[in-house]
Amino acid sequence: MTRTLLTSTALALLAVPPAFAQTANTSEELDELIVIGALDPIPLEDVTSSATIIGRDEIAARGDAFISDILRGSAGIAVSQSGGFGGLTQVRLRGSEANQTVVLIDGVEASSPFTGEFEFANLQTANVERIEILRGEQSALWGSDAIGGVINIVTRPGGGAPSYSAAVEAGSFNTVRGSARIAGRVGKGRASLSASAFDSDGIDVSGQGGEKDGFENLTLNGSFAYPLLGKAARLILTGRYQDAEAQSDPDIDFDGALDNADRLRATEEVFGRAALKGDLDGGFFYEGSAGLTLVDAENYADGAFDNASIGRRWDFEGKAGWRGRALNADHRLVALVESETEMFKNDGGIPGAGENQKQEITNDAVALDYGFSAGPALLNASIRRDFNDRFDNVTTWRVGAGWRFAAIDGKARASVGEGVTNPGVFELFGFFPGSFVGNPDLQPENSTGWEIGWDQRVDPLNLDLSATYFESRLENEIYTAFNPDFTSTALNRQTESERNGVELEASWRPLETLFIDGALTLLESDENGAEEIRRPETTGSLTAGWRPADRWRIGASADYVGDQLDTDFSTGQTITLDAYTLVGAVVGYEFADGWEATLRGENLLDEDYVDVIGFETQGAAVFAGLSWKG
Template sequence: MKYIHLSLLSSVLLPAPSLAQTIDPAADPETSNTSIVVTGNRATDPMPLDRIGGSVTVLDEQILDRRQVREVSDVLRDVPGVAVGRVPGQTQLRLRGAEANHTLVLVDGIEVSDPYAGEFDFGTLIADEASRIEVLRGQQSAIYGSDAIGGVIQYITLDGRDAPGAVARIEAGSFGMVNGAARIAGYSGDLDYALSATLNTTDGTPGARNGTRDLANDSGAVSLKTTFAPSTNARLTGVLRYARTNAEFNDSDSDPGSPTFGFQVDSPGNRFENEAIYVLIRGELDLLDDRWTQAFSAQIADTRRDGFASTGRSYGSEGQRLKGSYDTTLRIEAGGLTHRVTAALDVERERFRNTDPTGFAFTGRRQIDNVGLVGQYAIDLGDRASASASIRRDWNDQFADTTTYRLQASYRIAAATRVRGAVGSGVKNPSFYELYGFVDGRFIGNPDLRPEKSSGWEIGIDQSLFGERASIGVTYFESELDEEIFTSFPPPNFVASPGNRDTVSKRNGVEVFGEARFAEAWRVNGAYTYLRSHEDGAREVRRPSHTASLAVDWRAPKDAGGVTLVARYNGETIDSAFIDPSFVPVRVQLDDYFLLNVNADVRVMDNVELFGRVENLTAADYEDVFSFATPGRSFAIGARARF
């Protein structure tokens, strides 16, 4: 979604207001050569990380643990090509300059974006005790359809066989923060299970520049993941997840005569509630000695958002996504080559209802149906080369039918050197809010909007050094976006309304990663991204030209404890500020900033460890979005017990 003015309309729009290289910068050095990726293609069997031609980053359980990740969005700053914008009620991620709603977000295979807003609030995703993250960059619509125009992020909780046992974590820290997580997982015979829960609560910090009102936030989730395998070739998996957030937010000053007009200001009584239920059932069957695999799945996402002012409930929406899929892959091995032929069918219905209590908006239910058919062919030419081609046709009852494609290849020109590349196209359908949203005197939807369309390519090289104790990789990418949805403010009333641009938006850049290990104790990871992103000839907002991260990890002998230092740099960027009485946006510059976190842990018993961390050690004063204040230096200390 191209936000009109997050600080002005946050209370009405939303609830507030593996790089496929041999050794990834985030991958476990002990497993990076053999890591598999479940998100990188549509085949029913996972793909090795170093066989994928596109850009994929894997953040494993060890990374999340040692960097003491609580909000998942924080560690995603360490992924090349990712820019994070954090505000109460809608933490956004942009991949390679694409819009926040151009990223498909999956949790254990379930599409979790809000059908109303068209995107996912990463501020509500608190890290579980055993999980991993896969990030795919570049156009993925040929595999996943609309929403994957810029890439895919999948958050995966580990199952009972991968991470059995019980674990509990509790910590407390600055700003009245209490964070807890618990997990019990295991297996018995044909059944495995994993039940986990997370809770993060804080009294908060001021959310407005020069404000004094602390914004409290309570977020939590409960998840059950279980698999029943009555035979070696049949499996039935179920996922049930419930998430809830209750938090406070501010409005912007709407008085044209005020010196803070257009700025965030303290707004006592403003709060929002988000609630979501996600369900997935997936059955898998392997035939012909596992050469023919197939999967049937059904999933539901049911979301609700409500906003409250000091006078009572002020806005709300409901959304549901119902999706059924069938995937089948036939693997043929002949002459030292492996061929995979995949077909997939997606049938999806999205429904939306505005529950705005003011009487201004239409509160009837609307829906959009879509059918997608995928064909994919992949070939492995021994250990040195692989390639795949995907094509998808979507039939939609609201928009024109579309065809998207993706080609990718990987070739190892030497034992330590791999070149890779990908090219593809994508499509993003307008969100319900963009089509039908209505806020009296502020925003009017446009039911005549057309889908956005993208095309792009990338090429990269990965080099292992010093007997694979170090590695470096570089990727260059380009993409173009047609029919980009933007917000105009036509006179005489200057009421915001979306439309399609008749110009092409262009993005290109370079992603660099590096990784090194020194003996058994030291490990260093680094990443850097240069991005050039222009819309209608002007630089796009909230997209820093330069981002970088560096993580240094030291472990004591026998893993008795350790210290991790993480440094993150976000370059200067621009934003839109509604500080002119005409409500026409004014472009402002946001300064660059540097964040430094230090984490430490020590094992005091075989099954008990203590840990602590300091976030934003240098007390950097920064903003991701105009006039939205961010937390200063904070401290946390806690304990973890394993059984």
């Protein structure tokens, strides 16, 4: 498969009136639901795990160009970015590794088939309606990789009268970004089509005073939903295409420090999904779907091809369930059958690398998900059995309970469950022949965790509070073992990793025109008693949005990242990275109907901070923008 074929596939997906998430609900209906809280969307108040929804107002108030920066404002999340725009960006949830969190975009599992890790550097905020975050071991619902939890990106659906919008912004680092969208009714259905582009000269990530490392990104997104037989049969289609080129600097002489050299990574990603779902008499419902993920990554050194990898994931699901009331209680029961096939092909740039660079892995699964609500009592229970053609079959489960205290408008909740992450194809079979040697004997990682929490509503203040304590224990953790001759391989640890912490969240709406959201996380993440790297013990965030007048809006954010450890590869020692605070703000003024001018700032304190040792980060930046809605 070539990049041309990937592009053709993307255009084919988007040429069909293109969709939206796992449900045909409107965005207004979704405001009361969380798509990933169960095998069928359920009210957020019925979830017994720790969950957060970031809406469009919060995204707009922060003004960030990329989803990873929005996620900095959520409890339990740590972000590590290697350099500036386009640098490898990893998101760790509750101290888990970056490949231990399932990431969905409109219902499609978007992580790389090679590593199980999603590249957040390529995910823009343009056209994103909301972000759902479900924390804790969730493999009983979402299969492999859901150890830290699940992140679901939901794009804006179409519907209503035809609407049009466009925006452009330019500023520091010779950065330009723009977006456009059209949406509306198509007969009885609804559709939307959007495009966004980002281009920046960036910074010199090596810090050696050499050439700047730029980044380009183009994203196309489409959705289409149509009632074939009313509610009894609804067709839902979604398509997304991402094309990115990121320049970077390598460590040529292996001394642990980056050298100013010309390296380029070009990535094409295609995500597509087709679903048929319906609600039948008596509370019965069904959904059948097929999802496709394609990732093509090519690396270039000094303008010449170096290596490439291609991955494809096909996912077929069938769900059937019942929602109803019996014995003075509300019930929900959903059964799932799933089949997933992942194909991998790698070109390490060395002739005769061997057939192990082309592999295929198949995983089938069955699952049951049950929900119970009676008066103040809540119960959720899930169980899943995975049948893998390479690893031992595994059963994962999760049970949660809650109790609503109506007199004080509070809810107590607790849950316990298991998670599993299968080894990635690079870990199993290697990537660079003669350098990183694969280990086909690797065993899946598995984790058991529990949490207890309290959610409190304070009506007189229009204030929502949430507090959660969690613990988890990870076994068979996969790590990279380095040899003196610069070769390396992947191994399972014989010791356990333990993670525990406290997550606090607050959302205050003192006025219709003002909101303030806050989050604080205290985390301990240890491997055999030693603190793990790139996991700050303390993170905190404040986000505020205010409309002081009809045509004005102001947004501001502050994200605090505490001290954290990292490995200095020049010495082989572990060192402490200093804490930092990133402050951002955006001001918008609607100077004419539908027209808005904006001024936005990032890192306004001009913090000289480090996320990953050896990589320079961006200083203070200012951007001016113009948008139109019609």
